[in-house]
Amino acid sequence: MSTFSGLNTAFTGLNAARQGLDVVGQNIANSGTKGYTRQRVSTAAAGSLTQIGPLVLSRAQVGQGVTVDGIARLGDVILDGRVRSSAATSGNLAVRSNALSSVEASLNEPSTTGISAQLNAFWSAWGDVSNRPGDEAPAGVLLQKATQLAGQIATGYSAVDSTWTDVRTKLDGMVAELNDAGTRVAALNGAIRDTLATGGSVNEMLDQRSALTSSIAALTGGTVRTLPDGTAEVLVGGNALVSGDVFRSVTVTGSNSLAGASGSPVTLEWTNRPGQSVAVESGEIAGSIAMLAAANGTGTGGAIAEAAAGYNAFATALANTVNAAHQAGATPSGATGLDFFAISATGPAALGLSVVPTGAAQIASGTPGAGGNNGSNAEAISQLGSAPNSPDSVWSAFVTKIGTTSKTALQQATLADSVTAAATAAQLANSSVDLDEENVNMLTFQKAYQGAARVMTAVDEMLDTLINHTGIVGR
Numbered sequence: 001m002s003t004f005s006g007l008n009t010a011f012t013g014l015n016a017a018r019q020g021l022d023v024v025g026q027n028i029a030n031s032g033t034k035g036y037t038r039q040r041v042s043t044a045a046a047g048s049l050t051q052i053g054p055l056v057l058s059r060a061q062v063g064q065g066v067t068v069d070g071i072a073r074l075g076d077v078i079l080d081g082r083v084r085s086s087a088a089t090s091g092n093l094a095v096r097s098n099a100l101s102s103v104e105a106s107l108n109e110p111s112t113t114g115i116s117a118q119l120n121a122f123w124s125a126w127g128d129v130s131n132r133p134g135d136e137a138p139a140g141v142l143l144q145k146a147t148q149l150a151g152q153i154a155t156g157y158s159a160v161d162s163t164w165t166d167v168r169t170k171l172d173g174m175v176a177e178l179n180d181a182g183t184r185v186a187a188l189n190g191a192i193r194d195t196l197a198t199g200g201s202v203n204e205m206l207d208q209r210s211a212l213t214s215s216i217a218a219l220t221g222g223t224v225r226t227l228p229d230g231t232a233e234v235l236v237g238g239n240a241l242v243s244g245d246v247f248r249s250v251t252v253t254g255s256n257s258l259a260g261a262s263g264s265p266v267t268l269e270w271t272n273r274p275g276q277s278v279a280v281e282s283g284e285i286a287g288s289i290a291m292l293a294a295a296n297g298t299g300t301g302g303a304i305a306e307a308a309a310g311y312n313a314f315a316t317a318l319a320n321t322v323n324a325a326h327q328a329g330a331t332p333s334g335a336t337g338l339d340f341f342a343i344s345a346t347g348p349a350a351l352g353l354s355v356v357p358t359g360a361a362q363i364a365s366g367t368p369g370a371g372g373n374n375g376s377n378a379e380a381i382s383q384l385g386s387a388p389n390s391p392d393s394v395w396s397a398f399v400t401k402i403g404t405t406s407k408t409a410l411q412q413a414t415l416a417d418s419v420t421a422a423a424t425a426a427q428l429a430n431s432s433v434d435l436d437e438e439n440v441n442m443l444t445f446q447k448a449y450q451g452a453a454r455v456m457t458a459v460d461e462m463l464d465t466l467i468n469h470t471g472i473v474g475r
Contacts, residue, residue: 005064006459012065013452016043019068020445024438031433035211038433039203042069073203077226079427080210084217084224086423088282090416091218095287096303097413099167100406103307106159109399115156115314116399118149119385119392126382129365130375134332139360146340150353153318157311157350164258164292164304168266171288175252175268178219178285181212182234182247188212189231190245196230216241221282237279250278254292259348261305262294303405310398311350318391319343319353321384329364329377336368 020041030036046064108114125142132138188209192202213234216222222236227244234242241248253274254266266289268278280286293302295309319341326340340363344352357363366374385392 006462007456009065010452010456010459012046012067013455014449016041016066016068017445017449017452019071021442021449023071024442024445027433027438028435028442031435031438035207036433037073037075037203037207037210037431040072040074042072043067044069071201071203073206074431075206075210076427076430079423079430080214081224082423083420083427084214085221086416086420087214087218088221090413090420091284092221092282092287093409093413093416095167095284096291097406097409099163099291100303100402100409102163102166103160103304104402104406106156106163106307107399107402108156109403113152115149115152115395116392118145118152119395121145122149123382123385126378129360129363130378130382133365133373133375133378134360136360139357139363142363143355143357143359146355149318150315150341150355153311153315153350153353157308157315157348160304160308160311161258164261164308165256167288167291167304168256171266171285171292172252174219174285174288175250178216179247179249181215181219182242182249185209185212185216185232185234185242186245186247189242192230193245202230217283219283219285220278220280221286237281239279248272258305258308261292261302265294266292307402308348308350310402312348314391314394314398315349315353316343317394319349321391322381325377325381325384326364328368329381330366330368330370330374331361331364332366332373333361334368335362336364338362338364340364 023039023041027038043066046067109116111117122142122145125138125145128138129135129142188205192205192209195202195205209232213222213224213232216234216236217224220236220241222234222241225233225235227233231244232242233240233244239248241250249271250268251271252266253269255261255264268280268285268289270276270278280289291302291304293305295301295305299306301309322341323339327337330336331338339356342352342354342356343349344354346352363378365378367376370376384390
């Protein structure tokens with residue numbers, strides 16, 4: 001074997017050590033970069049191919065050195081997939097929990113200013129009227145408490161309406177984020193495919209694509225499949241959102257208000273195929289669409305719309321219960337059949353609830369025919385709060401249902417968050433940069449570089465002796 005081959009051996013050692021140091025430097029520089037996956041130089045002993053009949057065998061020969069096969073990205077597709085799936089579940093439950101928490105907060109229960117307290121004050125005011133029928137002072141207090149109660153119901157309903165609008169607005173932002181991430185994944189697919197075709201390294205681009213596909217999974221529950229050419233196909237509901245360098249955008253359709261949700265449900269559709277919905281089954285977008293669904297009359301519709309329907313049902317129950325008793329009574333002047341509450345014929349009952357009487361003369365506080373100073377009917381109305389199927393029991397059942405549903409959603413979201421945190425921790429443990437490890441690797445490559453340099457120096461001295469000093473012995 002030629003002595004000159006020793007120079008090549010030393011050179012390949014220098015090259016491998018230098019590239020190893022470059023990769024170590026890259027890892028250290030990105031130790032704090034979110035989404036970065038550590039890298040390693042892959043090397044192998046250089047060998048020659050020897051053919052014996054139909055077989056091709058590799059035979060290592062001293063002097064050929066080392067080859068750098070590539071720079072490996074030390075990620076784990078299984079751990080990455082686990083992070084995506086857990087993020088999809090966590091995102092879905094988080095949206096539901098946040099929306100229900102807002103609805104629960106609108107109830108303002110228990111408190112001294114909630115509807116329960118307003119109901120107690122309302123029934124108590126009827127008791128005061130029964131003691132002084134026809135007197136403007138207790139009648140004025142009653143009308144004030146009734147107006148406050150109606151206003152409190154309207155405020156609660158408006159808060160639920162605002163929650164629906166907030167979720168709808170955030171849904172538009174989620175879809176815009178999805179379209180942006182999908183566009184970037186498609187662009188990265190094209191760049192990765194072209195770079196691999198020319199033998200380049202795509203590790204940093206893979207990190208970017210992994211972060212984007214994780215975002216898509218959290219939004220839609222999408223799954224990722226890596227193809228032989230290095231591109232990634234992103235599937236949502238079995239349909240390709242991203243395939244190669246092609247991205248199919250999506251759009252939100254349907255009502256922008258709670259009032260129109262029943263007639264124009266909110267859905268996610270393919271932009272290039274109007275009317276064809278995207279089958280999102282998990283993720284934040286699926287959670288938002290589920291929360292924005294209309295009430296269905298059985299209590300299993302969208303949670304926000306069902307809460308709004310609960311306010312309407314309570315307002316209707318309150319008006320019907322009080323009106324039935326009020327119609328059976330008589331005013332001080334003997335008038336009967338009068339309503340105490342009115343509900344607007346248009347719009348939600350919770351917003352259209354109002355008080356009809358304007359003074360003591362219009363309050364049916366007595367029993368018909370018992371005279372103007374009779375307060376027996378007012379006394380009967382004051383007891384309605386404790387009667388079976390009373391407005392108080394309707395409100396209590398509504399509050400209990402919302403509270404239970406909200407607590408359950410919060411517990412599920414918390415559990416899903418812990419699962420996501422565990423999956424993320426496992427992913428980071430595998431792919432994140434360990435500075436202690438990198439320092440050891442840096443010293444290893446440094447010593448390897450120094451050793452290869454000394455080999456090259458030794459070979460150079462040998463060649464100098466061979467070329468310049470051969471044949472001069474004895475002169």
